[in-house]
Amino acid sequence: MTSAFDTILLDIVSPQRIVAIGSLATYEDYSLSWQKARQVPIVLREYNLERIVALHPDVVIVPDYYSKDTVDGLRGAGIPTVVIHTDTTVEYVPQLIQRLADVVNEPKQGKKLVDIINQDLDIVKKKADRIARDDERSAIFLSTMSGYTGTGSLFDHMCTYMHIKHPPSELHYPSRIPFTDERIVEMNPDFVFVPVYREKDYRMVKQFYEDPAYSGMKAVRDKQVLPMKSAYLYTGNQYIGKVMLTIMNVVYPEL
CATH class of the missing domain: 3.40.50.1980 (Nitrogenase molybdenum iron protein domain)
Structure with a gap:
């Protein structure tokens, strides 16, 4: 239920495992995973509770800034709903990726992405130190x-x-x-x-x-x-x- 998570999930699972995606993830200039996003058949411009329930997902992933009413509504409909903490530090991003990978039962793929981030951050540090x-x-x-x-x-x-x-x-x-x-x-x-x-x-x-x-x-x-x-x-x-x-x-x- 956020384009930020969509971009991450598209590099963890195949588009065929995502039942619906936020519209922002499909814009070429907005998401670096836009090509994969366009393979997802259903595009949502808003996260309407009734629409999500009708899709019968196995799991819904919700950022923690959504209201408790939204989460309770999804869980009340019998849909497993995982609330993911969000933060604004660089160090948190690898943690977020691994958490999302664990939720969709792809921990190894999550680790691959985390390893790539850490390699990139090493290069950033070497350049910045100059x-x-x-x-x-x-x-x-x-x-x-x-x-x-x-x-x-x-x-x-x-x-x-x-x-x-x-x-x-x-x-x-x-x-x-x-x-x-x-x-x-x-x-x-x-x-x-x-x-x-x-x-x-x-x-x-x-x-x-x-x-x-x-x-x-x-x-x-x-x-x-x-x-x-x-x-x-x-x-x-x-x-x-x-x-x-x-x-x-x-x-x-x-x-």
């Missing part, structure tokens, strides 16, 4: 989901791995605070990443270059307000190490 503190550049990730990428977010924690300064944390913004125009100007990052998976998302990039309010920002002046696949920015999954390397190659091309 960046002196005084040479660190700053970046923000804009999200249409207010507060998704500020202080205490997964992207915030990824930045510590990549040796990228994250202005919301540097300025001690509270977590989940909206990125208003005034705050974006105050943060004045070297890079602004705009997640895209639909044509209209590119308008936000254009707006930065056309709005005089942003004209003094470093990222605007240096033409570093950049569209990036949403899949690279919403990345609490098996691709997290590769995604961090992709972002580092943009911020630190000299590496």
